[in-house]
Amino acid sequence: DDMSSQHVDLLLDALFSGGLSEPLIRALNVIAKALPSRRPLVRARLLDALTAVIGEDGEPYRPPGWIRPVLRPKTEEVLPPPIYVAPEHEPMILLSLDALANFSVEGICLLPLVRDCVSRYLECPSSGAIRAAAVETCARLLL
Numbered sequence: 001d002d003m004s005s006q007h008v009d010l011l012l013d014a015l016f017s018g019g020l021s022e023p024l025i026r027a028l029n030v031i032a033k034a035l036p037s038r039r040p041l042v043r044a045r046l047l048d049a050l051t052a053v054i055g056e057d058g059e060p061y062r063p064p065g066w067i068r069p070v071l072r073p074k075t076e077e078v079l080p081p082p083i084y085v086a087p088e089h090e091p092m093i094l095l096s097l098d099a100l101a102n103f104s105v106e107g108i109c110l111l112p113l114v115r116d117c118v119s120r121y122l123e124c125p126s127s128g129a130i131r132a133a134a135v136e137t138c139a140r141l142l143l
Helices: 002-017 022-034 036-054 087-102 111-116 118-123 128-142
Strands: none
Touching (some): 002 022, 002 036, 022 036, 022 087, 036 087, 118 128
16 A cells, blocks of 8 residues: 555646546546545545636635635625636536535535635526536535
């Protein structure tokens, strides 16, 4: 397992260099199941890739306790504007939402990710498919 772990660590950069894809997500599932010791690293790298696609600022996901360097008004809640997704970006957004909903990420608090990233797609006026995927993702992550 130790030798395999070293190889996995070296290969993760190569795997992610091709960008987010269905084969990458399948490979990460296999790695995470076969090498439980590398599961936290695989999850962290996948969450970084997913939030690069669906996140507001493209920054990697940070767990609760990390203070986001964005000042928000304390007196009133400012809702972000609706997200318009260009047709050429829709497949990648759908893939990201589906992976987030279905990849095993137990042990990681995802409430801020749901609130700050995924929920923004619930009212996406440009795509019913994205709205539906956002609903499913929120439901799976919150239940």
